[in-house]
Amino acid sequence: MRSFRSFPVRLPSGVRYWTVVDVGYRPVPDVDEWLLHERLGRDLAESTTEAYATSVALFLEWCATVGLLWQGASAHLGRFMHWLRHYRRDEPVVLAGAPVRDARRVNAVLAAVREFLKHAVSVGTLPATALDALYDVVEDVGLPVEVRGEHGTRLRARPRHRLREPERVVDAASDEEVLALVRACLNARDRFVVLALWRAGLRRGELTGLRREDVHLVPDAARLGCGVKGAHLHVVRRPNPNGAAAKSRRRRAVPADWLVVQAYDAYVLERDAVLAGGSGDFVLVNLFRPPVGAPMRPGALNELFAELSRRAGLGRPMHPHMLRHAMATNVVAAGGTIDELKDLLGHAWLTSSEAYLHPSADRLRAAVDRVASPLVAVREQGR
Incomplete structure (x- = not known):
């Protein structure tokens, strides 16, 4: 004992x-x-x-x-x-x-x-x-x-007391793996979970802690009393009965693209069909297991991704945080800067955001190929 x-x-x-x-x-x-x-x-x-x-x-x-x-x-x-x-x-x-x-x-x-x-x-x-x-x-x-x-x-x-840890690399999910997860979803709620993690880069505690008042997925949020332009989600640290918590004390607004907006609209219709009039203020709630209407636990997302990975036949299990890394990788690959990534992910330091950069082999090859050959410079001098 x-x-x-x-x-x-x-x-x-x-x-x-x-x-x-x-x-x-x-x-x-x-x-x-x-x-x-x-x-x-x-x-x-x-x-x-x-x-x-x-x-x-x-x-x-x-x-x-x-x-x-x-x-x-x-x-x-x-x-x-x-x-x-x-x-x-x-x-x-x-x-x-x-x-x-x-x-x-x-x-x-x-x-x-x-x-x-x-x-x-x-x-x-x-x-x-x-x-x-x-x-x-x-x-x-x-x-x-x-x-x-x-x-x-x-x-x-x-x-003084610390063991040497092996280098730990958190891999990012590929776009193909995420799309396989989306196809493996059996309901609109799970599709919204996957797309919100992938496209908005939320942590699992931030997503399961979302309240309805935090969701401003409308073109003009001014009518909601919000000064942030465009569709977005507010990440707010507050006590939650399901154990969900935003890591940072600093409130931030995360832009949402049309994929997240459409996925959320489909989920709301599904939720209202199961729960007449809705249940509580949490965005993500249990719809298919008891207690129906209760807010989803952060750990439930791990269970969901394990099941989706198995159903999708992926060669490795997916975890929610791998989609956050995928979002960061895609932002930088599309031309985003490290300071933009820092604010999107809610990091306090730029060094924290650097751990989320996962350049592909093709990007690394392209970076080397962009460096001019010294032979070109020699030819230019000889002209």
Whole structure:
């Protein structure tokens, strides 16, 4: 039996967050205070508190396994890393054999633990010296010049406990794969989901968090009290009972093309036929499984894409985020600039948008072919 586990909590206001409870389902006070602060004080998404709670529950379970108080465990995180790599729930003390968690997962757990311990220092639960075991102070000579500051090299803190991760490339869905998904859809709602992700580049949490008031798919939105021109969707961060959340706090308007408009119109007709008068304010709702009318969960999109991939006979499973990458790739291939892509995707930094660029082999070949041959220059000089 696990000593600690993550657990969802719904506040009287309706806001949900995740905490950590012990075997008696009693919240761990210091962890609960931190997670509640993250949810309300820093306005982090519910899903983020869930990830944090799951990670810190593992940390507390390890402390209980090896007989350490968490307040004194920061100096032993190297042992915790090894435990994470080889820990199995059915054999919690066996620390041998093939790794059961990859480097990326281990690093994510360690990042959450660091955030918890940093908060404990900030509120006085731990002394500031506890952070000495978490970070190395290094020079930033390996950083790009743009982020070093105007005074050149400076010191920065680097996490001491971190595994080397293999290079992770998130592939973009090809247009042919997306069209196969569209053809595999059995209803208008699913077609709208695929096209909205592909043509507007929304995240799954942004799409499942859309409300009817956010949809301005009309030529002139001024009559709706909106100053944005043309058909568009508003991405707004707000608490949602289905766990959907926009990643950025900054509200943005995403242009929608005629494919999205037509797909939405067909979906509205389908929805009204199933739900007389509609149900609630969410755009995406359950129509074909109970509870009918309830807002779709973000995870339901993963399930939908797994089924569509299988039905379409694709050689690899599609994920919602692959269509966001496809949208970014198409925008740049059509002449869009990186700053335009940044605002379309809702990124805070240009470097975040660069990860979404997936030039095809043909584009790479064309880029090389555009470079003039030195033989041409020699011939021109000889004339």
